[in-house]
Amino acid sequence: MKILVTVKRVEDPEIKIKIKADGSGLESEQMKYVVNPFDEIAVEEALRLRDTHEGEVVILSLGVADCAQQIRTALAMGADRGVHVLTDETLDPTLASLAMQKVIEDESPDIVLMGKQAVDDDMGQTGVMLAERLGWGQASFASKEASLESEEEKSKQTALNVSDNKVTVVREVDGGIETLCLNLPALITTELRLNIPRYASLPGIMKAKKKEIKEFPLRDLIGDAQPLVEVLKMEKPAARAAGMIVSDVPQLMEKLRNEAKVI
Amino acid sequence: MSAQIPLDDILAIEHLLSEDEKLARDTIRSWIKERYRPLLNQAHRDGIFPVEIIPEIAELGVFGANIEGYDCAGMNNVSYGLVMQELERGDSGLRSLVSVQGALVMYPILTFGDEEQRQKYLPKLAKGEFVGCFGLTEPMAGSDPGAMKTTAKKDGDSYVLDGVKAWITSSPIADIAIIWAKCVDEDNIIRGFIVERDFNGFTTPDIEGKFSLRASPTGEIHLNECRVPAANMLAASGGLKSPLSCLTQARYGIGWGVTGAAMDCYQTVLDYGLERIQFNQPIASFQLYQSYLAEMATQLVNMQLLTLHYGRLKDAQALSPIQVSMLKRHNVAAARKIASDARSMLGGIGITDAYPVMRHMMNLESVYTYEGTHEIHTLALGRALTGISAFD
Ligand SMILES: Cc1cc2nc3c(=O)[nH]c(=O)nc-3n(C[C@H](O)[C@H](O)[C@H](O)COP(=O)(O)OP(=O)(O)OC[C@H]3O[C@@H](n4cnc5c(N)ncnc54)[C@H](O)[C@@H]3O)c2cc1C
Numbered sequence: 253m254k255i256l257v258t259v260k261r262v263e264d265p266e267i268k269i270k271i272k273a274d275g276s277g278l279e280s281e282q283m284k285y286v287v288n289p290f291d292e293i294a295v296e297e298a299l300r301l302r303d304t305h306e307g308e309v310v311i312l313s314l315g316v317a318d319c320a321q322q323i324r325t326a327l328a329m330g331a332d333r334g335v336h337v338l339t340d341e342t343l344d345p346t347l348a349s350l351a352m353q354k355v356i357e358d359e360s361p362d363i364v365l366m367g368k369q370a371v372d373d374d375m376g377q378t379g380v381m382l383a384e385r386l387g388w389g390q391a392s393f394a395s396k397e398a399s400l401e402s403e404e405e406k407s408k409q410t411a412l413n414v415s416d417n418k419v420t421v422v423r424e425v426d427g428g429i430e431t432l433c434l435n436l437p438a439l440i441t442t443e444l445r446l447n448i449p450r451y452a453s454l455p456g457i458m459k460a461k462k463k464e465i466k467e468f469p470l471r472d473l474i475g476d477a478q479p480l481v482e483v484l485k486m487e488k489p490a491a492r493a494a495g496m497i498v499s500d501v502p503q504l505m506e507k508l509r510n511e512a513k514v515i
Numbered sequence: 516m517s518a519q520i521p522l523d524d525i526l527a528i529e530h531l532l533s534e535d536e537k538l539a540r541d542t543i544r545s546w547i548k549e550r551y552r553p554l555l556n557q558a559h560r561d562g563i564f565p566v567e568i569i570p571e572i573a574e575l576g577v578f579g580a581n582i583e584g585y586d587c588a589g590m591n592n593v594s595y596g597l598v599m600q601e602l603e604r605g606d607s608g609l610r611s612l613v614s615v616q617g618a619l620v621m622y623p624i625l626t627f628g629d630e631e632q633r634q635k636y637l638p639k640l641a642k643g644e645f646v647g648c649f650g651l652t653e654p655m656a657g658s659d660p661g662a663m664k665t666t667a668k669k670d671g672d673s674y675v676l677d678g679v680k681a682w683i684t685s686s687p688i689a690d691i692a693i694i695w696a697k698c699v700d701e702d703n704i705i706r707g708f709i710v711e712r713d714f715n716g717f718t719t720p721d722i723e724g725k726f727s728l729r730a731s732p733t734g735e736i737h738l739n740e741c742r743v744p745a746a747n748m749l750a751a752s753g754g755l756k757s758p759l760s761c762l763t764q765a766r767y768g769i770g771w772g773v774t775g776a777a778m779d780c781y782q783t784v785l786d787y788g789l790e791r792i793q794f795n796q797p798i799a800s801f802q803l804y805q806s807y808l809a810e811m812a813t814q815l816v817n818m819q820l821l822t823l824h825y826g827r828l829k830d831a832q833a834l835s836p837i838q839v840s841m842l843k844r845h846n847v848a849a850a851r852k853i854a855s856d857a858r859s860m861l862g863g864i865g866i867t868d869a870y871p872v873m874r875h876m877m878n879l880e881s882v883y884t885y886e887g888t889h890e891i892h893t894l895a896l897g898r899a900l901t902g903i904s905a906f907d
Binding site: 320328451453457458460 | 538588
């Protein structure tokens with residue numbers, strides 16, 4: 253079985269971001285980048301699938317030359333090889349999904365696994381658009397019934413059940429759990445509760461150095477297609493006024509009534 | 516307020532590190548934060564090492580990470596150093612376990628052992644199936660290990676070992692020990708032996724009442740007519756220089772490790788100082804507090820540059836033991852000062868385990884003493900600089 257996983261380079265969520273002076277985006281100077289956390293979960297699930305059914309895990313990333321680091325991280329976790337679509341352009345979900353479609357048509361994997369969203373822009377559209385472009389069935393927000401503390405999780409079993417050219421996927425819906433069955437090839441996007449991704453290992457990091465990463469310039473794949481969405485401006489939320497500590501309940505009631513005017 | 520510059524931007528070594536070096540560092544940093552820190556306070560209070568985490572540590576590939584082959588990662592010495600730094604950012608006890616395993620157990624087997632010994636032990640040590648320890652120090656032979664009393668006497672195709680080793684990191688949980696002993700049949704030459712836990716006459720009493728390295732088991736090793744197959748002798752070892760060469764490997768890692776502990780102390784007091792209000796302002800706004808921070812940041816830059824420079828030299832096989840002495844001595848003393856200043860900067864809460872600082876401070880007391888005390892390294896440097904020995 254061939255599984256393709258998309259991996260996006262995103263700003264490290266633990267680092268304070270700075271917005272460019274003109275509001276056109278984020279400052280990249282001194283920024284640290286990581287694999288989008290939802291994509292790490294997708295990589296983990298792909299590795300488990302491969303370890304159960306054999307086959308290979310291909311990592312796909314779109315973006316600047318330094319995206320190779322995030323591909324290497326996934327290779328160091330155990331994925332087999334990478335595809336890097338090179339571009340300095342900022343991609344909207346339309347262009348990103350178009351470029352992915354081209355690579356996927358060439359690679360023809362059985363399953364495409366993606367994070368349900370990227371933590372940088374939180375658009376959450378690429379997976380959905382890509383399934384539509386490919387004409388494949390999709391299961392969004394894949395999760396698992398067992399808890400992340402369960403034995404099932406500890407033994408690194410996959411939550412995706414593949415047999416007879418079909419995959420069943422569990423997803424969390426309001427107040428319950430839904431199980432979907434999809435024909436392969438299929439596209440699945442991952443929720444936080446699907447698994448706990450493994451760490452890259454030091455031997456894995458060394459092996460990853462020798463694994464192949466194929467590169468394609470973006471425009472060779474998508475011609476002169478144009479983005480449909482443009483980011484006009486980014487700004488920080490207005491600073492909140494400082495809170496206060498009240499000394500007792502009567503004072504709290506007084507403040508709620510007369511200052512906050514909520515009761 | 517003016518812009519705050521993170522220490523990383525002053526250090527500015529990112530561009531001096533390769534992608535895999537950074538990935539190794541960042542992976543271990545996340546693991547420590549997400550997996551080890553949550554266990555640590557309880558382990559430290561209980562004075563135990565959480566042995567159940569060993570398989571997970573092994574899976575990361577940190578044991579003998581700079582060894583090529585035998586299921587080891589085969590990383591360069593800068594990556595290895597960065598790994599030590601991140602482990603000790605967590606706790607010196609964990610870094611000690613990993614240092615001992617790699618530099619004091621796997622290294623001598625690799626360097627002084629034969630191929631059969633390597634095949635038998637190295638993969639198991641790499642995978643954490645075996646924990647190892649290193650027995651050089653004795654109750655009456657600390658700074659002067661040449662005064663050791665432990666003996667090995669040939670008897671048929673085995674050696675009989677007798678003696679007591681003291682202050683042995685990991686001995687209470689070890690599956691194997693590298694024991695250094697004087698071979699009485701060979702003019703008392705010092706050689707290494709691989710002793711397995713279940714050999715008769717091998718026991719490892721705990722050392723109790725430690726204020727330092729509490730999350731690392733330290734014990735003695737009693738060798739009571741302990742019979743060791745001759746095949747377990749490290750045949751290429753001979754003389755005090757053999758165990759000392761292992762210590763040079765471990766000290767290199769210590770130089771990096773304590774940098775991590777000191778970074779953790781610095782970050783803790785920086786964050787604390789910006790939040791903690793006294794006299795209606797953050798304590799970080801006082802000149803005295805800033806003076807501590809300025810000194811710490813400067814020392815951290817010194818420490819990191821020394822590790823990196825010597826790491827690159829080691830990768831070029833151009834690092835000498837005296838440089839490693841300087842690295843150990845300088846970085847441990849600097850880390851110890853940072854930890855102790857940081858302790859005072861936290862005020863009363865600083866004496867509890869609500870913050871990692873006092874734990875680091877206490878740990879660093881051991882690091883200051885083991886692998887050659889600060890004073891002994893001073894003498895080693897003095898001897899190297901003047902050509903005159905002031906040891907005795
Ligand atoms: C937590 C811990 C873990 C350890 N783990 C190990 C281990 O795994 N394996 C192992 O073999 N050993 C280990 N050691 C032992 C350690 O290496 C020794 O404690 C160290 O070498 C010092 O020896 P000592 O304690 O006998 O002190 P001593 O040698 O008695 O020193 C006492 C003091 O005298 C000073 N001194 C001694 N000689 C001189 C001199 N000539 N000139 C000036 N000052 C001098 C020393 O610097 C020190 O301040 C460990 C120690 C500790 C505390």
